[in-house]
Amino acid sequence: MAEDHENGADDLKIVNRNREYYVSKKLICSSVPYFEKMFCCDLLESKENKVEMDFDERVFDAILDWIHSGSFFIKMNYVIRFYDATDYLMINESLLKPFLSYFYENFTIKHLPVILPQVTKVSKLLSSGTLDSIICRRFLLIANTDIFLNYPLETVETILRLDLMVYSEYQIFESILQWVYEDDSREKWFPQLLSCVRWSFMDPVAISKIKNNELIKTLSNFDTFIETNRDCGFNRSNQSFFVSIHRVGNTLLRLKVLDNELFCFSVGEFTQDDSMSLEFVHGENTSDILFDSGTKGIRIDWVKKTYRWINFKAANKTYHSKLRNFIVEVWFKRNSCYLEDKDAKLSFPLYSEDYLLLESNGKFIVIGKTKGTKKWFGMFPVTHPSWFNYEDHAHSFKATVLDDVVYILTKDLEFIQFNYETRSFYKSEPFKGKKWNFNNLILTSHQTKDNKVILVNKSSGKVRYFCINQKKWIGKYRILNVNFCSNNSHVYVDMLIAFTSTFLPIKDIKPLYRQCFY
Structure with missing residues (x-):
């Protein structure tokens, strides 16, 4: 909810997406090196006393809370983004140890739907490469949980396109079936998920078995689908x-x-x-x-x-x-x-x-x-x-x-x-x-x-x-x-x-x- 605020001489207006904040310029510059460098240079922001940011709203709100009070609320939903934001603002040094401790103590496969969208190749707390590595190695265990069966489509598809460590591509197909069978409304996503299977590495015996599946029989173009998806790259079943x-x-x-x-x-x-x-x-x-x-x-x-x-x-x-x-x-x-x-x-x-x-x-x-x-x-x-x-x-x-x-x-x-x-x-x-x-x-x-x-x-x-x-x-x-x-x-x-x-x-x-x- 927007609130009226009477600007003071020392006020800095920070606009972060749909929220506005008015903070003490002296405090923010003495606390955050990013702002200190901005206002010691001849930049437009230093003249207008206004800064526009583009952080997750919960993340930036928690950062301002931390700067002003010394504490803040944190959740797995934005823990990676929070640390990346503090790194950008150059105030992350004291956070590394407590954040790593919090993350390692709480992170489970339940959090993959909220963690996967946060990580990038250059994320400081947890890179996408590190997360992909643990998912690939433990995929067979992950796929045999109720948690996997309740993942949203985006999470399942993201996981299934990785270089997962499996003994056969048929295990990828089985995991798709289990997820689809969990909810009848998911059948419409079946063809989309089938594109995650690397068909050129599927055993011919397994292909014959798959063709007898009732869901596969509902697809009129399955043979054509296989042929058009044969350029699969890396053989996941050879690891x-x-x-x-x-x-x-x-x-x-x-x-x-x-x-x-x-x-x-x-x-x-x-x-x-x-x-x-x-x-x-x-x-x-x-x-x-x-x-x-x-x-x-x-x-x-x-x-x-x-x-x-x-x-x-x-x-x-x-x-x-x-x-x-x-x-x-x-x-x-x-x-x-x-x-x-x-x-x-x-x-x-x-x-x-x-x-x-x-x-x-x-x-x-x-x-x-x-x-x-x-x-x-x-x-x-x-x-x-x-x-x-x-x-x-x-x-x-x-x-x-x-x-x-x-x-x-x-x-x-x-x-x-x-x-x-x-x-x-x-x-x-x-x-x-x-x-x-x-x-x-x-x-x-x-x-x-x-x-x-x-x-x-x-x-x-x-x-x-x-x-x-x-x-x-x-x-x-x-x-x-x-x-x-x-x-x-x-x-x-x-x-x-x-x-x-x-x-x-x-x-x-x-x-x-x-x-x-x-």
Whole structure:
């Protein structure tokens, strides 16, 4: 509401969009360097005592409140714009720490509809590149929430056009269907969202399946639509890789990236940098690589070639608890059971000191042993926040998940396969009699679209496959550590610290040499 104001000699009139303010020129110039510089120069504003601004109205109102009172109201709806405005006015220095604290403590995927329109490539508090990076990496989790289903069209479309980390383009199509099915009125947006699918990278089998969808059948020009949308650029479904991490000296790590057939390209050496932020929402060119069944991890900066160990020991602030807070919820139907007794109902409350939290194609599952009775149990998926407050400690088993099957290697070298859809349990002893150090073993696999589980012995460098199709273990590779510039005979690798599967922003990674494929 406009108010009459009698101009004083010291008054400065500030017009910001549809609102007018009359402030003390002396106060505003002594408090805000932007205005001080404006009025010490021979500018038109300095002669007319009038300034026109173009900030978000709530933002500028809060800034004036802060200048005059030392406090202000802030909301996620305009937190990015507020900080960018204070940066423009050159009064942001004292705000960085409290704003970062506020943002990291409160930001979840619920806020994406209001945060996405605020960020730009040069936003100071959070750039669009940083936000895009976290959305791309966690899209499969985001898409499996009720929050995603309630996003407005603009938010969904913005997300689906990113270089999302998925195992197949069909997962993009599935997320569109879920969003459209949530509200019948959304069917009119179905063709528009289909343009977000990169059809040239869609598997032919998936295309056939899609053509049988009832909504697709209502489209008279679907085949033509696919043909006209084949120039899709980057293949989003080709971002899952194996990574090996080797220690070089005390603080240097060497990374190698391997494709599904273990063709390798070396990325180089990375220097430890403990000044890297460990906040869950991190930099644009960084990645988190978890290993040892998700119990350890490092944060990598691909541009600066630095890394930092991720903290798994901070009570109530573990890596996974921060992830759970960011995602907020998942809507998967819960399937919990004892592994060896599929008819017995899992009793709650459930206590366990020996369990693993595993990522599995857009969800997290828990595999563990009950406290006292040591009965195998699983939650597919796990939803309660308490299971995400996971702290690193000694375990009596290692585990990995491929499609619907959990593969477990116990300390006694028993090999367990459990299908959580059919609840079939199979235990064998393929390594009976082996005198292996359990702590030197790595069990890993891709989460889907593969037919092998990998077992690596860090002390010997031997790599074994469990071939799912043939249902047997095959000794196939050995990792050797040989000094290229030395005539010494090879030394079996004792520097390998991790071998794992993960999503990687492959466009950000510069290998030591280039490869071309024909």
